[in-house]
Amino acid sequence: MSRDRRFPDEVAGPFESPPRRFEDREGREIEIRAHDGSEREYEALASMYGEFDPADRAQGIPPSDDRRIREWLDNIFCDACLNVIAWDGDTAAGHATLVPDDDAHELAIFVLQEYQEAGIGTHLMEALLGHGAESGVGKVWLTVERWNQPAVGLYKKIGFEISDSESFEMEMAIRLTDGSDEGG
């Protein structure tokens, strides 16, 4: 799956790395932390994706049944992958992930329905990109359905630029460091 991707020339950020705490627009105390590799966090995420509204799936993820959810989580919790999770107490409210791809990383972000439109997505994105930058990630890309204007707006606000609008899904990209990607 290697093909030439375009990335902005200018470096975005800096982004503050996790952990970070804030009160969301619904008054909930949210904490964002990097994934600690524990079984407890894995199970909390499997539970979050089990409750995920199928209407909020994007290009087939998250999968809809428990077995496929766990296969997918195993894939995106690879050694070189980076994951941050938004917590409301012991409940996983959102999750953002960077998965290595040649000399860059692919990004995806998910916020559980009842926690959407509360400012959590912006914090999650910034925390993940901060975590990525401090871990040596230089270039990040994502795809988004072109009708999903709230998501496109969020990505633009963070500093993503449209890099390919000729496919079914729109591709957007951001540069975190001057050099090439040093791994994750």
Add this chain to the structure above:
Amino acid sequence: MRILLGVGGSDDSLRALERTIERANEAGDDLTVAILDEGGTDRTVDDIEADVKEALDSGGIEADIRYVEGDPGSKLVDIAESEGFDRIALSGGTTSPMGKIQLGSTAEFVLLNSHVSVSLIR
């Protein structure tokens, strides 16, 4: 049913071929395999043909093999419509490192333009 299956050089195309052969065996479909020159792969048309023949042999099924030159999407639609096929079958796309399904330009063109029913194989 007369099926026209488009096969390019990617792994997902070969998976779609195996699934379509299984299905043809069960349903008694009349299968034609169209070898597409989609680019974006190291496999030559000869490599793809060898894979197709091997899959047909091991599936115990006979099928016409066609070579499609030029734009793969428009040629597939043209063949299916002008020669009375009942259905076009294609790989349902590749997946990104993240696991997101990505539809290729051939599938996109065929879905939007074909008047013959289309199956995306996953």
